[in-house]
Amino acid sequence: MTPAELSRTVQHAVRRAVDAGEIEEAEGVWGRVVVAPPRPGGFGDYATNAALQIASALGRPAPEIARLLRGRLLASEGVAEVRVTGPGFLNIALDGGSRERSLVTVVARDGARYGHGDELADTDLVLRAAEDDLRAQVFADAVVRLVQAQGARARRSSTEGLAPRTAPPTPVVRDPYALLGEDALHWALLSAAAHDRPVLDPGTLLAQRAENPLFLVRYAHSRARRLVGNARELGFGPEAGESGAEGAGLVRVLGEWPSVLRLAARRRAPERVARELVLVAGAFFDFHDRCGGVLPLGGHKPLAAHRARLALAEAAGTVLAGGLSLLGVSAPEFV
Incomplete structure (x- = not known):
């Protein structure tokens, strides 16, 4: 089971609880359910604060909502165990075989677009990178691809838009493409955070x-x-x-x-x-x-x-x- 599928599973559990009269219908209950890996030392594969959000909207105790949802989730296919922790977090352990089968199926279906989505569908982004700033150009191109993969409209320009702050690489060489090739150069410029200075060392970047x-x-x-x-x-x-x-x-x-x-x-x-x-x-x-x-x-x-x-x-x-x-x-x- 993928995170997106688990989010839908939690939403379905909420829907069933509403239909059964266990949870009242209220504004705010139907927001996007977010699941994420638990913090270090936490239980299970994923955790969600859905019960806390619902409790806040309804004015009810979060642990009570969490216990109701736990019972619904335990009846869901692919869920092995659910624990209520802290003020009302739901920590979910998935059935290993079901999770792997679903994940592999989704990756095979989506191919290289696995993980792409529409979270930034309302975003318009123009990144400005000067023609003489190689790192800014490579960085801007990568960011454009990343945000487009999440549904945004984006492009790079040399004259308009937001100028990302990127530290220049060290050492600065006259022709880095000739020194490293496109692949190693892009990796070097992008694997370092924007504020860090990448090192263009062929002895490291080209080592097999x-x-x-x-x-x-x-x-x-x-x-x-x-x-x-x-x-x-x-x-x-x-x-x-x-x-x-x-x-x-x-x-x-x-x-x-x-x-x-x-x-x-x-x-x-x-x-x-x-x-x-x-x-x-x-x-x-x-x-x-x-x-x-x-x-x-x-x-x-x-x-x-x-x-x-x-x-x-x-x-x-x-x-x-x-x-x-x-x-x-x-x-x-x-x-």
């Missing part, structure tokens, strides 16, 4: 080793793509299912991707996308190592678990490709 974040991300994408190709040669393909406990970390990170894109667009912070891509790549390799390889070994026939693992690996590759595209960085199949 895991310590180089750009290489790690692109290699993870390449590895995921090759797994799908190798499976095809063995006569089977990806199929959404349950990959087991080994995939839990990767499922969690991929499920957070839409909220990362929304936050990066709202705050005009492409470095958040770069940082999350590194997390996805790390989670992918951890998943691959924990399950002892995605594909069957020794000539054994593929099982349902192998198909599910392959589907999860393919989803990771899709997210990595989509994120790199938003940063203006290519995602080659072979690295």
